Amino acid sequence: MSIIQTSHLCHRFSDGTLGLDDVTLTFSEGEFTVIAGANGSGKTTFLRHLNGLLFPESGTVTVCGKSVEKDPSAARQMVGLVFQDADSQIVGETVYDDTAFGPENLALDRQQINQRVDQALAAVELRGLENRRPHHLSGGQKRRLAIAGVLAMAPRVMLMDEPFSNLDFPATCRVIRQIIDLHRTGSTIIVTTHDLEKVIAHAQRLVVMANGRVVEDGVPAQVVGGIERYGIRPPCSVKLGRGIQPWVN
Template sequence: MEPIIEIKDLSYAYPDGKQALKDISLTVQSGEKIALVGPNGAGKSTLLYHLNGIFTGQGKIYLGGMELNKQNLGAIRAFVGLVFQNPDDQLFSTTVFEDVAYGPIYQGMDPATVQSRVEEALKAVHMEGYARRNPYHLSGGEKKRIAIATVLSMQPQVLVFDEPTSGLDPRARRELIELLQELPQTLLIATHDLSMVRILTPRTVILNQGSIVADGPTEEILRDEELLFVNGLR
């Protein structure tokens, strides 16, 4: 089976010369739920931002068989939904409906299709009835759900999350993890939340100093105390 994500020899340096990624190669099959873990500055977010063309490094990336390049960028950004750590980076309209509808409208969909997409996305995150609410008046957990809905309205096959449980209280965190368990898409999640990793992602990849240092079953990796310690995870 062709992988849904294939990264080959990806390297990236910031404009100041700092090497953020070094020869990253990673294959992801459809339906997998994978955690990216590692210390601050390991390259987790930088890797995620390559998957829909925010950053462009040296190497090859294929998503659903499409090579990531300028010609395919529009299709790639519909195929891969990126949910930022801070939902305020994703919500900018005066109503939830406008935020969730933005992607389908931008793609030129007719009003009936836009309406259907918004309703389906809000239902998927258990936020029916919030369409006319102002996003800025919502709780942190509610904002996270709406941010996910803005991506789901594009019907992506891959969802990429940067620290999804960051800043949430225990109840909102638990509810978000339960939501992520329900989603059928392939998930790639950058996080420091190892408790969530144990619950949610059968496979874990450790990054450190821009390189993959471990990739395997989550339970095996989380049992390896030395591996976790030397990579800043204990």
């Protein structure tokens, strides 16, 4: 069953630059998709249309058959977005406050809020840091806090924009495992990246964007072979002729 559909989506920025050019894609519920592309390919712009942070010049976006443009609030409850810059997403004075921000805005009662915060922090291995100030966290912890804030909203779809950016190896491994766990529990996952090495082995679908358009879409093993022509580095295992191999087990 499809959960998100875009039809002939076009977006032009205020300076006249074309950000998206006739993008038509359907995402099935429970699917794990990686969207790859060089910088400026339109990946982030596309994600921001899926929960109404941007609206198209033409074309449509629907979530569960409902127009995102007509009801962006409903879309944002169903589709959570973790930004590339975790600091820009953190708004609370403590880890607890930040994770509770979304549920509080849903007007849930305090017991429900506490339960969601506890579950979200446990999922990202930050339980016990509820009273810590976010600016005292490491880069990897901030990224996981941003994920927790989205998880606490209980969305059906998780969008993650370059989730491994500026993370060291241990932090990257934790985020990868978090993404895998979310998919195993039934979440629809859409991850954008220009670095396929870390996550492609776990994805069911690979969409490639260039100049605001979809240029490839299919099973990762069938798409990844010619990906260099779009300015994307293929996984080392593919270059060595070993096929797609997991970066972490």
